[in-house]
Amino acid sequence: MMSLLKNLAMVFLVGALSPLHSHIFTHAASTSPPVTRSRIIFLTAQDTDDDYGEGEFNNESSPPVVMATVNTAILYQEPKICKYNPCQENQELCAQLSARTKCICPGVSGADEPPHAPRIQALLPISEGNDTGNVEVQWCAPSSVVFWYRVLVEGRNSDAYKFGVASRRAVVGSLEVGTKVCVEALNNAGHSTPSVFSCKRYDPPKPDNLTWIIGGGVILLLLLTIGSVILWKCKMCKKGKRDSTEGLGNPSYTTGGTL
Known part of the structure; x- marks a missing residue:
């Protein structure tokens, strides 16, 4: 019974709201703007002067690009x-020069073996300065790792001269002709073996013949000049005496000035 009453109430309510619903939709339809649709016009060009290249619309894929092989030349x-001058004194060591400039030192033996023998360049007498009368030894460094040098003079075995690695000359005092002088190179592995290049006998250089000739010519010229002056003086003295003697023997000659 209750369900029937509910159904009747719902029917009544729907019937009462139907006129109101239709009025609302009618008012909305009358006030809303009309719906317009855009018209699309398609134009087909029959005759056209535009000339499009066929290549612009060519969808065919381009042929593959073949890359040429590039040969890279490697310069040697x-x-x-x-x-490096092995005979020059107080210069930068070859090992230090190689580390700084990336150059190569020619044929240098290692520090774990005794060095090669140095080469004596000259034994020269000193003629100027405080060491006048002494002898200077000059040598060239070997192609080895050297820590210091030692100069040995014949007859002075207990008096060896030691010099640094950058040294290339040494003064060994006065020497007699024929005295043997040797230069040794040393490192932690030992010392060099004496050779015909590292030892030399003192033989002072002989004066140049041309110097003697020039000196003799100058001395001879001076002697001739002095002799000529002396002879001229003697002749002048003799002439003066002769003139004086001839004047005294002449009768017309008088010291008083009158005859």
Whole structure:
């Protein structure tokens, strides 16, 4: 019974709201703006002067690009030899020069073996300065690792001269002709073996013949000049005496000035 009453109430309510619902939709339809649709016009060009290249619309894929093989040339550079003079004194060591400039020291033996023998360059007498009368030894460094040098003079075995690694000359005092002088190179592995290049006998250089000739010519010229002056003086003296003697023997000659 209750369900029937509920159904009747719902029917009544729907019937009462139907006129109101239709009025609302009618008012909305009358006030809303009309719906317009855009018209699309398609134009087909029959005759056109535009000339489009066929290549612009060519969708065909382009042929593959073949890359050419590039040969890279590798330049060979000869090794750079260090500018090192083994006979020059107080210069930068070759090992230090190689580390700084990346050059190569020619044929240098290691520090774990005794060095090669140095080469004596000259034994020269000193003629100027405080060491006048002494002899200077000059040598060239070997192609080895050297820590210091030792100069040995024949007859002075207990008096060896030691010099630093940058030294290339030494004064050994006065020497007699024929005295043997040797230069040794040393490092922690030992010392060099004496050779014909590291030892030399003192033989002072002989004066140049041309110097003697020039000196003799100058001395002879001076003697001739002095002799000529002396002879001229003697002749002048003799002439003066002769003139004086002839004047005294002449009768017309008088010291009083009157006859």
